[in-house]
Structure formats: C-alpha cells, structure tokens
Amino acid sequence: MKRAAEIADAGVQALHDEAQPGLKEYELAAIVEYRMRSLGAEDNFGMVVANSHNQALHPPTDRVVQPGDIIIGEITPCIGGLFVQICRTMVLGRPAPVVQEKYAILKKAMGLGMDAARTGAPASAIAAAINGTLTDAGYEKYCRPPFMRVRGHGLGCGSSAPGNLEDGNQTRLEEGMTFIIHPNQYIPETGYMTLGDTVVMTAQKAEALTRSSWDIYVKD
Template sequence: KDHLSLRAAEIITSRIGASELVDLGEEIRRLRLIKREDEVDNLLRAAAITDAAGEEVFSRMHAGQTEVDVALMIGSVIGKLGGTLSFETLVQSGPNSALPHAKPSSRALAPGDFVLLDFGAAFDGYKADTTRMAVVGEPSAKHLEIHGLVLDAHDAAIAMVRPGVTTGDVDSAARGVIEAGGYGERFFHRVGHGLGLEGHEDPSLDPGSQRILEAGMVFTIEPGIYIPGFGGVRIEDDVVVEDDGCRVLTKADRSLRVITTH
C-alpha cells in the first residue's frame, strides 16, 4: 500500500480478475521482525564488508577532499569488496555534521572538522548500516568530550539489549547518559531502527516505545549529539538479539579517527 501506485494496482486487478487488493504490509513486517539464522549470516557478511570498507576509506581520507569525493570512494570500495550500497551514503563535515541526514556536498574537509560517515554495504539483499566519526587534524577537548559521551550512550544502550526489555528501555539507556552529560536537547531522534532486506524495518526504538525485544530481532543502535555551528557525533552499530543478550554485527573501531591535514 505504501509503495504501489494506483496505475499498477489497476493493472494487477485487471489481469488477475481480482475485485479487491488487500494490504499485507503489516503481516510482512511481522514476518520480517525475527530473522532466521541464514538471514543473520547474510547480515553479518554485509557488516563485515562495511567494516572493511570503512577501514580502507579512513586510511585514504585527507583534508581537501570534498564530502562527495568521500561518498564516492565509499561506494567504490564497497563494490570492490563484493557488496552493494545499502542506501545513499552520508558524509557530513564541520557544521554539516550537526544535520543528522544531510546529503554529501561539495564542502571540502578542513582542519578542526568533525567528519561523520553513515554508510552500509548490502550482501545478497541484506543491509548493514553503520556510522563512524573522524576529526581533521588533532581533536580538541570539545571534540573528545562529545565523542566520548556519545560512545558511552551507545555502550549503555547495547548493554540494555536482551529479550524481555522494551525498545523504549534501550532508547532510555542511551538518552539518560546524554542527558546526564548536559546534551539532552541535542539528541533529537530515536536510538535505532530494524534492519534486514530494507534499511529501515521494525522494530523502531523510539522514546517510550513498548515493543518487547525477542531473540532474532536485528536493529541499529545510533545515539547522537548535534551542535549547530560546531558539528555532530553519531556512533552506530548493528546488533542481533540473542537468548542471553545481544551480538554486535559491525565490529569496526569506534574511536575518533584522526584524518591527516596534508
């Protein structure tokens, strides 16, 4: 229903002689909610390609490249490693990194910039989604403070993930850390979303949401802090709920990378 045009619906009904089309979107979302073992294997493969691509890209980044340059490089490296893009890559530098989902621009990376990379590889249709951070040149105390706080929030959320807790509990774990650090008003999106054949599936980890986590669910954990005029930090990993907690599928270094200025 969300994606089928009226014209396509008319063609389908006329060709099969149907008098009514029934929306099965909710049932499909329910069926996708718990991943089979082979689906998790594909998601793990997508995550591994994503991790490897990120490592190569960070090693090749330098001041003077544009956001578009870096986005194109990410796509090229993912393809070389056997994946396809999960979604349009986000590369945001300096003040642009305070805009959570701004598209890559012609802005050149400059000393003192935060650089946010939000990207993912797909393997056999299954999508990974990760965000990692860098700074151009040596980081300031403020760079380190904000990155460290987001990483603490990220880890608190992951520690909360296990069967029986709610999606809202996971969001609250991350949000509480950021609020305690004095940046609560600068975290203004949900803490995560489901992954699978689509880049955004159920469950949605919104503040106060009450869906109970079950083994086999796969979703992102991605808290962030966004400061207008300065920049933003988001750290994102993909996790699968298991009987005794969760397993992190994306394993790349989450530290604040330093990009050369020359």
C-alpha cells in the first residue's frame, strides 16, 4: 500500500505537470492513468473532471477544458490487488478568491478529521469532525446526499474495515486499519471540491500514506 500511495502521489503530480486548457476531460484522466500504469499500477478507480463549477465527480466526458476550470480528482491506483486513494483539487489559472476561501474550509475539515482519527475512537468521530466544520461554516444542509456521499471509507483489498466514515458507524478504529479521510463536498459558490488522504492507524492515531500538498494547486 505504501507503493500504491507513492503511485497515487505521482498521479497527482502528473496532472499538475500536464493539465492544460484545450485538452478533453478524458485526456486529463488518461494523463493520470498513464503515469500510474507506467509505475506499475494494475488498475485505478479513478475519476477526473473539470469545469468552472463541478456538480460531482464522475467518469470523464469529452468536454474541452477551459482556462479557469477547477479540476477535481479521486485517484485510486491498485498494486497487488490493494487500493489506495487520494483526492485533490487544482485550478487552471488564478482562482477566484471565493474558491480559496471555501477550499480553506475543506482543509480545516481535513485537519480536524485527521485529529479525530484516534485509535479506539469510533469511525463516526471523523465524520462528526468534518461535518461539524462544514456546519460551522454554514453548510449544514449540504452535509448529506446529493451534495456529498461519505467522509471516507475503508481501503486496501476493497472497501472494508472500518467501513464508511459516517454518522452511526461505531466501528472502533484499530491499529493497522487503512482507509481514506476525504471531506469532498459540493459547495454552492464553487461547486464540488475534493481533498483526501489514505491513512493507516498506528497505535495512537492516523498517519497519512499519501503525501501530496493539501493546498489547491494553481497552475498559471
């Protein structure tokens, strides 16, 4: 899984390096796929979409990427049958101030979600931390489908323990569990934005396996 995490970070880097206006959405997805397969990834549960206002993540279309587009990605390479996921957001060109302002909420939610991921705590604690941050920012009514799905889920061989990070999941976080924490969220002013890292539980807390910067990547 550490190897898969390195490959996931490389996929994000490839998008940063090669994304540009004029490409089609499916070419963006192919950029990520190619970099990861070139490093040995066997499969990828991956979605990369681009728009000035994304409604949700979905498989890529033939839409032509425009300057100013927000590119969001959920990238999930597989090595030896084990999946690792990373979620990131980038912008082609200088983003409007509202994009940075709202993305900062996601970053804060991510940090608090990581802090809540303590060994022995229930999985729901992570969801509560993330939902609480968004609620405090005034987005309580968006903390439910269709504006988001779950705040994370198990990873590895499929999507098992600890299950979905959502209210009501009382599964205790145990050392060795691997899952993603992702406060991916539709925000009415900006559209859907993504941020997430795969973590492994240590004896005390969650440690990220994926390492790309949490900041929005701005490509001028």
